[in-house]
Amino acid sequence: xxxxxxxxxxxxxxxxxxxxxxxxxxxxxxxxxxxxxxxxxxxxxxxxxxxxxxxxxxxxxxxxxxxxxxxxxxxxxxxxxxxxxxxxxxxxxxxxxxxxxxxxxxxxxxxxxxxxxxxxxxxxxxxxxxxxxxxxxxxxxxxxxxxxxxxxxxxxxxxxxxxxxxxxxxxxxxxxxxxxxxxxxxxxxxxxxxxxxxxxxxxxxxxxxxxxxxxxxxxxxxxxxxxxxxxxxxxxxxxxxxxxxxxxxxxxxxxxxxxxxxxxxxxxxxxxxxxxxxxxxxxxxxxxxxxxxxxxxxxxxxxxxxxxxxxxxxxxxxxxxxxxxxxxxxxxxxxxxxxxxxxxxxxxxxxxxxxxxxxxxxxxxxxxxxxxxxxxxxxxxxxxxxxxxxxxxxxxxxxxxxxxxxxxxxxxxxxxxxxxxxxxxxxxxxxxxxxxxxxxxxxxxxxxxxxxxxxxxxxxxxxxxxxxxxxxxxxxxx
Amino acid sequence: xxxxxxxxxxxxxxxxxxxxxxxxxxxxxxxxxxxxxxxxxxxxxxxxxxxxxxxxxxxxxxxxxxxxxxxxxxxxxxxxxxxxxxxxxxxxxxxxxxxxxxxxxxxxxxxxxxxxxxxxxxxxxxxxxxxxxxxxxxxxxxxxxxxxxxxxxxxxxxxxxxxxxxxxxxxxxxxxxxxxxxxxxxxxxxxxxxxxxxxxxxxxxxxxxxxxxxxxxxxxxxxxxxxxxxxxxxxxxxxxxxx
Numbered sequence: 001x002x003x004x005x006x007x008x009x010x011x012x013x014x015x016x017x018x019x020x021x022x023x024x025x026x027x028x029x030x031x032x033x034x035x036x037x038x039x040x041x042x043x044x045x046x047x048x049x050x051x052x053x054x055x056x057x058x059x060x061x062x063x064x065x066x067x068x069x070x071x072x073x074x075x076x077x078x079x080x081x082x083x084x085x086x087x088x089x090x091x092x093x094x095x096x097x098x099x100x101x102x103x104x105x106x107x108x109x110x111x112x113x114x115x116x117x118x119x120x121x122x123x124x125x126x127x128x129x130x131x132x133x134x135x136x137x138x139x140x141x142x143x144x145x146x147x148x149x150x151x152x153x154x155x156x157x158x159x160x161x162x163x164x165x166x167x168x169x170x171x172x173x174x175x176x177x178x179x180x181x182x183x184x185x186x187x188x189x190x191x192x193x194x195x196x197x198x199x200x201x202x203x204x205x206x207x208x209x210x211x212x213x214x215x216x217x218x219x220x221x222x223x224x225x226x227x228x229x230x231x232x233x234x235x236x237x238x239x240x241x242x243x244x245x246x247x248x249x250x251x252x253x254x255x256x257x258x259x260x261x262x263x264x265x266x267x268x269x270x271x272x273x274x275x276x277x278x279x280x281x282x283x284x285x286x287x288x289x290x291x292x293x294x295x296x297x298x299x300x301x302x303x304x305x306x307x308x309x310x311x312x313x314x315x316x317x318x319x320x321x322x323x324x325x326x327x328x329x330x331x332x333x334x335x336x337x338x339x340x341x342x343x344x345x346x347x348x349x350x351x352x353x354x355x356x357x358x359x360x361x362x363x364x365x366x367x368x369x370x371x372x373x374x375x376x377x378x379x380x381x382x383x384x385x386x387x388x389x390x391x392x393x394x395x396x397x398x399x400x401x402x403x404x405x406x407x408x409x410x411x412x413x414x415x416x417x418x419x420x421x422x423x424x425x426x427x428x429x430x431x432x433x434x435x436x437x438x439x440x441x442x443x444x445x446x447x448x449x450x451x452x453x454x455x456x457x458x459x460x461x462x463x464x465x466x467x468x469x470x471x472x473x474x475x476x477x478x
Numbered sequence: 479x480x481x482x483x484x485x486x487x488x489x490x491x492x493x494x495x496x497x498x499x500x501x502x503x504x505x506x507x508x509x510x511x512x513x514x515x516x517x518x519x520x521x522x523x524x525x526x527x528x529x530x531x532x533x534x535x536x537x538x539x540x541x542x543x544x545x546x547x548x549x550x551x552x553x554x555x556x557x558x559x560x561x562x563x564x565x566x567x568x569x570x571x572x573x574x575x576x577x578x579x580x581x582x583x584x585x586x587x588x589x590x591x592x593x594x595x596x597x598x599x600x601x602x603x604x605x606x607x608x609x610x611x612x613x614x615x616x617x618x619x620x621x622x623x624x625x626x627x628x629x630x631x632x633x634x635x636x637x638x639x640x641x642x643x644x645x646x647x648x649x650x651x652x653x654x655x656x657x658x659x660x661x662x663x664x665x666x667x668x669x670x671x672x673x674x675x676x677x678x679x680x681x682x683x684x685x686x687x688x689x690x691x692x693x694x695x696x697x698x699x700x701x702x703x704x705x706x707x708x709x710x711x712x713x714x715x716x717x718x719x720x721x
Binding site: 003006007008013014017018156157158160161162163164165166167444477478 | 530551564583622625629702
């Protein structure tokens with residue numbers, strides 16, 4: 001063990017004395033710190049802004065004057081997806097999926113106000129996040145520092161004296177591994193600081209440690225690859241070439257291939273075609289605006305029988321309100337079915353793309369990072385479902401007010417005169433049917449479970465590369 | 479006198495080329511054996527087989543009773559090695575290099591002891607604290623010898639350690655080797671330098687195409703006779719490239 005530590009210490013000393021390595025380390029440290037701080041500030045500003053917007057939207061809804069309840073159904077309400085604390089590291093799909101939804105009766109609107117549009121004038125630089133720097137650029141630094149760890153010993157003929165001193169190939173491998181891992185851990189310091197800041201803002205320790213652990217595992221995969229290549233080839237140029245090629249494939253080609261393959265293996269049904277299909281079903285169900293529509297004849301007959309009356313005017317409930325309530329439930333069932341189909345399809349596509357993590361550690365780490373940070377597709381889907389629950393609850397709450405508190409006769413005669421119209425205005429106290437909405441990240445253990453497959457992929461990469469490296473080091477001769 | 483290095487029918491073939499063919503040789507304590515021969519005669523291959531850098535095709539390399547392939551670590555722990563070019567870490571000082579290699583070899587690392595070793599091999603204290611990037615070849619060879627000394631190696635393997643040294647440095651180096659041998663070390667040195675071999679060695683082995691063709695006692699030969707014997711053997715030598 002003492003030999004291993006001596007080799008590690010000596011390797012680190014050589015790097016520290018090499019101005020190039022030190023300079024590169026400093027540049028990356030500054031880049032990491034700058035990007036981490038910038039992303040942290042941006043996401044905490046986003047969090048503050050969206051929380052304020054959420055509160056303002058709720059206040060605006062609740063402060064509406066007395067109105068006809070169905071007007072409130074269409075007045076609508078906004079919900080905002082506040083970014084989780086770990087979005088400071090990895091904003092994930094936040095910038096491309098939209099962060100707020102306008103909720104109203106009979107419709108499921110798509111999320112809007114994506115960062116990608118808002119930040120278009122920044123030339124894409126706002127997209128440089130700590131996650132991206134760790135996923136793409138830190139491996140480059142490790143390659144620059146470590147591609148020659150074994151080759152240097154060969155080229156400078158120090159391998160023979162080392163082995164002659166009784167150092168084994170495995171000790172040499174372990175020493176170099178520890179040295180490179182030491183650099184990796186030092187580079188993880190900014191991530192640890194941002195993770196600690198996330199804990200201060202309410203993130204769990206488990207999730208924060210999970211993110212640090214994931215990136216450590218990912219960068220150790222690169223250490224394993226760098227050591228394997230350096231142990232196997234005999235020239236620095238070749239080692240650098242192989243590693244640069246792997247980086248290019250892993251960071252740029254395979255992720256692109258993953259997306260393209262997912263799209264071509266599982267082509268998404270056209271939006272227009274899907275919308276038309278859904279609209280046709282919605283038309284059959286009816287949105288409840290026309291209580292006399294044929295879809296509601298059976299409902300009318302059932303109510304008359306239930307309350308043993310001859311005319312809807314004699315019902316103890318407002319037939320139009322009941323129609324709205326029933327129609328909203330039916331419409332929602334159709335919309336939810338289409339939404340679930342779409343989300344299930346998106347999940348299948350995403351899983352297919354993520355399976356390319358077996359080919360590229362970058363694909364694996366980005367999937368794991370989004371899952372642990374609470375900024376993945378599953379989180380966005382949960383936001384859509386929770387937003388839909390809010391929409392359905394407040395719309396049905398208003399429909400119940402419509403059915404139970406507004407007389408049918410007043411309702412159908414509201415256009416006769418101002419007085420008739422006034423009688424259909426329900427008290428603003430009824431707008432309290434709106435629940436407060438505060439989007440929270442999933443529990444840490446749930447996120448950890450979602451990151452299980454990427455963690456497994458990275459562990460497999462590490463095991464495979466370490467086994468290869470140990471094998472190559474054992475056979476190493478001057 | 480105990481036998482510290484022994485080659486027993488030691489053979490190494492690289493595909494169709496036999497670099498070393500059934501070598502039988504032993505080096506006892508307090509003895510210096512020099513191997514002479516043209517490039518590719520099998521000298522470096524012999525040393526690499528003792529160091530375990532190469533696996534023998536057949537036969538055995540034995541260090542102080544330990545067969546190298548059976549227990550490489552134990553065999554290496556008894557060996558000191560000085561190559562033709564002692565390669566050190568250029569950003570470290572001579573003392574730091576010595577300290578590092580001694581640490582890996584499990585030797586005594588007290589600074590005054592290490593400085594004493596450097597003094598013993600003739601490296602002055604000022605040079606010990608300089609980075610070895612600025613060292614001459616002779617200074618590097620001295621560090622190499624100091625590493626072997628610090629390890630307390632019982633057997634020394636030297637692969638053309640004198641090449642490129644100026645006469646004064648070569649004399650100094652040979653004096654140190656003699657001193658080590660007198661203190662009990664077994665020294666096996668590959669060299670092209672007939673003069674130094676005759677001055678230094680207790681026995682001289684002449685190698686040709688992977689075979690030990692003659693073992694001479696320098697005491698019985700003058701320089702001219704040694705040269706003649708050597709040239710006679712080299713005359714029709716077919717060199718075999720060593721790996």
